[in-house]
Amino acid sequence: MVHWTDKERSTVRAVWEKLDIDQIGPEALARVLIVYPWTERYFGGFGDMFTATAVLNNSKVAAQGKVVLKALDRAVKNMDNIKGTYAALSRMHYEKLNVDPDNFRLLADCITITVACKLKGDLSPQTQATWQKFLSVVVEAMGSQYS
């Protein structure tokens, strides 16, 4: 179990409240696909992803990005039981989707960078540290059912 201080809880909540899920989700997922193109292997049914422009304009990427950030909302709301919150999702990624869990870390890094583009100086070094601590717990939870 991860221990969160009051300051960390309020920092994560404050970052989250400043974000527009419908904007951050599609952009973060697009960044993973553009910066680490081998991640496309998990999205074979998504159609044209041959260029950065195609990825950015791909409606399926955008829709999936929103799904991902809605799932992240559950972690923000259940900070004391992130592992339990993601148990079923972790199992699905392991058993059904066969996703290499290192990809969760790549996505988390792209989410942080997307957030930095939007919040700019408001994502101070200290805020970034807390935010990434939160995301690393999420990444760990997403890998928890791989056994």
Next chain:
Amino acid sequence: MLSKREKDLIAEVWTKLIPVAEDIGSDALTRMFATFPGTKTYFSHLDISPRSAHLLSHGEKIVLAIAEGAQDIDQLAVSLAPLQTLHAYQLRIDPTNFKLFSHCMLVALAAHMGDDFTPVVHAAIDKYLSAFAAVLAEKYR
């Protein structure tokens, strides 16, 4: 592999950062120390509090080296030779830390450039920083 277009883009971005080298470099370092506290162990001889003189000058050095390398990426192994020796034989920084620093540099650039740090720029800079780190780590063993 960087395309010609990516190389031009990388050189353009880093040239623009030269005037703010101190700010960007020290911001990236401060982010790294906050997010990955283990990285502070390599700087025990310096004052690394935010905006300290040491931090600003070290941050500036790093950004200027990255910007200079960006001018001719094909020659990185040549232009970075002195830094290769320094990191491998004197500083002996575990090369895993280059990845942590690269990530924090990307976040610093994103916070500085905002929406101008597009996914295409992001991808090009990420590739360049990992190439830069690979060259720095080449002489280790």
